[in-house]
Amino acid sequence: MAIVKPFQCVRPEKQYAHLVAALPYDVYNRKEACEVTAANPKSFLNIDRPETQFSDDVDTYDDRVYEKARQMLESWISDGTLQKDRKKAYYIYQLIMDGRSQTGIVACSSIDDYAKGVIKKHENTREEKERDRIRHVDTTNAQTGPIFLAYRSKETINRLVAEVTEKSPLYDFTSDDGISHKVWRIAEPETVGEIEQAFLEIPVTYIADGHHRAASAVKVGLKRREENPGYTGEEPFNFFLSVLFPDDQLMILPYNRVVKDLNGLSEEAYLKKLEESFLVELTGEKAYAPAQKGTFGMYLNHKWYRLTIKESFLSKDPVKGLDVSLLQDHLLNPVLGVKDPRTDQRIDFIGGIRGLKELERRCEEDMTVAFSMVPTSIEELFSVADAGLLMPPKSTWFEPKLRSGLFIHPLSPV
Template identity: 85%
Template structure:
């Protein structure tokens, strides 16, 4: 059963919520983050990426950087930019993108559920990225970026959400990227109890996006337990900030690939090797987005091709059967020499939100070949996680992205 509890939230004052709300810290490099914060001093990215407050000669991971985040968070609470709600509550968070709505419950999930596998993972984490967020959470004494969780849709929860969203929202704004954000607060005790009880009937929740943030929050929680041996299990550090969405509302976009060269092969030799595992068909100059599992678009020398995996190379294994695995195992590794896509600098990954034109652009600029993918499905994600397995890197790209700064979970009283 999943423990999903209400919490005492720090959130933006209503009139500035649209300014504070920021895309996740890890969608920007340092230069891009500096450009955003220079244009909006109230963007929460100022706190999530506090190196933006320093000159480039100060290292991103300098202790002064994390202390600056702590100072700014306290300052924003003091000046009223951020305010603390008087009591524990759940929140409803709706995002609307291109006319499609997804509505989740903002709550705190249990670090014990994470440790015991009730909150399921599908992706590895990198130590350096974990350490950065561990220091950020520990120094600010708060979780500032929600973890995106999914669960198998449940009618009782859907009904409660529909009742709440019929009322006037706390926030209702459309961001510069066209995504609309709406938030409602649930403090009425009867509804709070009904939501908490409904989640107790759900056997598992799944990390959709935010593996590093989740791992970091959990490690801070266990660190705080060691520092407080008399802990009861009810302290805020025993939980982490999350937004939980029903699976039938979620959209995963493809995570496309581009490779720098043909691994020393001529175009003719490369195509011949690709034909060992794939049926290769030339499409022409019109960009091609595959729609069926086991098919791939390939852009090479200003032409698009359709690749279809041959039956002998298909697999029913939940990981090996993924399209990202098929492409890696049958083409990227054996033909193009990309043995470890996590570390090989000859490969790059392009989120589907950027479109196929971005693939063509990269091939004009610095890459030799590009691949368009069919998105991994939420059912595939659940199957991999249920089997206790891990997906290859860059298997899923969720849109729209949750905003940081709309909900903050303090780990100590403010």
């Protein structure tokens, strides 16, 4: 059963919500983050990426950087940019992109559920990325970026969410990228109790996006337990900020690939080598997006091809059968020599939100060959996580992205 709790939230005053709401901290490099914060002093990225408040000669991980995040968070609360909700509540967060909506419940999930596997993972995390967020959470004494969780759709929760979203929202704005954001607050004891009970009937939830934020939040919680040996388990640090969405509302976009060179092969030799594992068909100059599992688009020398994996190479294994695995195991590694996509500098990954034109652009600029993918499905993600396995890196790209700053979870009572 999933423990999903209401919480005391720190959130923007209504007139600032559209300014405060920011894309996740890790979608930007330092230069891009500085550009965003310079253009919008109210963007929560100022707090999520506090190195933007310093000159470039100050290291991103300097102690002063994290202390600056704490000072800014306290300052925004003091000056009224952010407010503290006194009562514990759930929140409904609806995002609408290109006419398609997804509506989730903002709540706190249990670090014990994470440890016990009630919250299932499908990715490895990197220690250096965890270390940054651990210091940020610990120093600010707050979780500022929600973890994107998914669960198998449940009618009871769907009904409660539908009833709440018929009312006037707390926030209602459209961000610069055209995505609509609406938020409702649920503080009525009866409805709060119904939601909490409904999640207790759900056996597992799944991390869709935010593995590093989740791991960092859990490690801070465990650290606080060591520092407070008399803890009861109900303190805020025993939980982490999350938004939980039903699986039937989620959309995963492809995570496409580009590679710098042909691993010493001529174009002719390379295409001939592909025929050992794929049916190779020239489709022309029009960008090609595959529509069926086991097929891939390939852009090479101003031309698009369709690659279809030979049936003998298909697999029923939850991981080996993924399209990202088929491409890695039968092309990227054996033909192009990309043995470890986590560390190889010759490969890059392009989120599907950027479109196929971005693949063509990269091949004109600094790469040689590009691959368009069929997106991994939410069912495949669940199957991998249920089997206790891990997906290859860059397997899923979720859109729309949850905004940071709309919901902040303090680790001490407000």
